[in-house]
Amino acid sequence: MQIGSVTTPFGRRPATLALVKRQIETSKIKPGKTADKWKVFRDASEARELLGLQDRSLAVLDALLSFHPDTELRQDAQLIVFPSNTQLTLRAHGIAGATLRRHLALLVEAGLIVRKDSANGKRYARKDKAGAIDSAFGFDLSPLLMRTDELAMMAQQVVADRFALRRAKENLTICRRDVRKLISAAIEEGASGNWENIEAMYVGLVGRIPRAPTLSDVNSILDEMELLLQEAVNILEVQQKDENNSTNGDQSERHIQNSNTESINELEPSSENEQGAKAVDDDRPK
Structure with missing residues (x-):
């Protein structure tokens, strides 16, 4: 497996210190680490805005992952895929060549893949006598495995x-x-x-x-x-x-007025009592 070695891009694409750093970090993946590639893809999809990716970028990443033969990404496995642009275009729903190149660059910039360019810029693999891949040139998926936990946390944060x-x-x-x-x-x-x-x-x-x-x-x-x-x-x-x-206030005022009226009535004798008093006086012997 070719991970951890620093290579520079083919042609006019410049080398950057960030690119060098990512390639060095891929050599520090914990031994025996594995991850379901489609789970990693779903996490990257959720976190696409934080990663600066677009929907077309995810379509290209999906196509790249489809060229990896296993469901799992393993630290001790070959993680370089080497499809041609024509093959990638077909699996990325027929996007134009210029669009494909632009989104491949976005995936590299986002730190999800690393280019492993050959001397002439072609993508291919060399096999040993037993038929196993000895060396490959194309796109290294190691950063996805390295950032599995980080991508999962980013996806959880986006959902929250x-x-x-x-x-x-x-x-x-x-x-x-x-x-x-x-x-x-x-x-x-x-x-x-x-x-x-x-x-x-x-x-x-x-x-x-x-x-x-x-x-x-x-x-x-x-x-x-x-x-x-x-x-x-x-x-x-x-x-x-x-x-x-x-x-x-209105209720209190009415209550006071009613209370005053009742007091006056109690102190003054009624007209009937006055008439009764006179009647008693008339019955006394003269």
Whole structure:
């Protein structure tokens, strides 16, 4: 297996220190390490945005993996595949040659594969007398095996971020609805407060939401929207307290008036008692 040796690209492609570093790192894969190549591919697919890859890049990576005869990538196995551009184009759903070369370069730049170029730039393998591959020139899949754990963690982070973004969007939708309906109800029912200003702030916040917001975008706007909702609720609560105090004051005043009336009635004799008193006086002997 040819891993760990540093080679430079064929032709005009320049050598970079990052490329040299990746080739050196492939020689440090833990002995006996294995990984399911399609599991690694799924992790790389989930993490494609973090890796700077596009869908076409994944199609090319899928095609490269299909040329590896085993399902597993093993540290002690031959991990260099050497298909021609024509073969790669067919397995990558017929993409154009220039597109194929561009996405191969992206895969190299992302550190998922390493070029092992021959003296003339051709891709091929030499076999020994027993028919086993002795040396090969093409694309080395060793970086995929080396970065198995890293790619899995990146994929998990992407999934977690996607879930968090979905939850944040749901919370923002609910908060927007609450603010919008509270503003509408307050204006329609003539509630006191500067509701036009609150509505202008609401419209400004909604206008700042991007078409494809990130988690940071949503969380930032959600924080401001929640503050606006709290402000609207506080205004309505103050108004409700004022109304309750006013109602309690009216009830107390009516209670005092009723109490005063009852006191007057108790102190003054009724007209019937007055007439009764006179009747008793008339019955006494003269």
